[in-house]
């Protein structure tokens with residue numbers, strides 16, 4: 227009986243050991259559990275997910291499909307084009323004005339006889355190109371005098387004379403730099419003003435790109451609370467270059483949004499805060515009140531460094547009258563002339579500077595994100611005349 231008991235125990239021992247031997251290798255082969263779902267998503271969102279993982283053969287054979295984590299590309303941040311040389315690159319956009327200046331004026335000047343009729347035609351051309359009456363008279367008087375003194379006139383000489391007079395009318399000595407650098411860790415503040423549709427929001431977006439291309443960090447304030455789409459539009463521009471936007475609800479007080487934007491810019495330590503404003507002109511008193519308040523409230527943080535007036539070049543002399551209202555309300559330090567690609571009246575640049583006494587600092591030459599160029603009188607005139615290769619900057 228005792229022997230039977232011993233044999234039974236021995237058999238039991240053998241069975242237990244055999245069982246363990248069978249189970250352990252199976253446990254060792256068990257694949258690692260997949261990453262929890264959220265972790266996979268996060269890794270994918272961050273662009274960290276590697277190539278799709280091959281499931282172990284044992285699992286494939288059982289028909290269980292292991293889906294590779296979805297690879298979601300992070301939103302691409304665009305790298306804007308450098309600003310140097312933009313006016314030269316975009317010179318063909320002035321082709322409509324080139325017809326008037328390059329072909330028209332140079333053609334008239336190279337006539338065999340420069341009699342009274344020809345000089346009148348030259349005057350008409352300049353006035354049609356929106357140069358303005360006073361500036362036209364000055365340019366024509368000086369050209370008449372110089373061609374008389376010069377006597378012989380080659381095509382190259384005439385081009386040089388005309389170019390010199392146009393550059394001179396554009397006052398090349400004016401300071402056209404944008405004050406965008408932070409001072410003692412406080413961001414520079416730029417206020418963007420102008421009538422509806424002049425291209426304010428678009429230009430704000432383009433300026434942000436200009437600044438980012440030049441190595442600055444930017445925050446955009448959507449103080450055009452009159453039109454909700456304007457804030458969306460601004461946010462889209464900002465998102466493309468990875469800049470932050472501060473906005474309020476539709477109809478919010480523009481001054482408070484502008485104030486919050488500058489405060490946020492100070493807190494986050496950006497270089498420049500750009501504030502887009504609304505430009506309703508149907509009521510001059512209302513506009514004055516609103517813009518005046520934006521200015522006062524923003525200046526609680528410190529002085530505004532630059533106030534840019536956005537002007538649509540296609541509105542010509544009428545636009546100039548409207549623009550004057552803004553110069554009465556805020557201290558405009560620079561003009562951005564937009565849509566020069568859509569007009570033959572490139573002479574408006576001369577009229578704007580003379581009438582407002584404010585330098586044109588930037589020009590818009592298209593709807594593309596980098597179609598905004600720093601203004602340079604000599605390069606601009608070269609582009610207008612459109613024949614020779616552009617010379618060095620003034």
Ligand SMILES: Nc1nc2c(ncn2[C@@H]2O[C@H](COP(=O)(O)OP(=O)(O)OP(=O)(O)O)[C@@H](O)[C@H]2O)c(=O)[nH]1
Pocket residue numbers: 420421422423424425426427428429450453456504505564565566567568589590591592593597
């Ligand atoms: N061709 C051309 N179009 C431009 C230029 N700048 C702006 N635009 C266009 O002008 C239109 C109006 O531009 P917005 O930026 O919305 O004008 P806004 O002044 O902000 O208008 P509101 O928000 O209504 O005050 C848009 O279709 C722009 O693409 C430019 O330099 N050339």
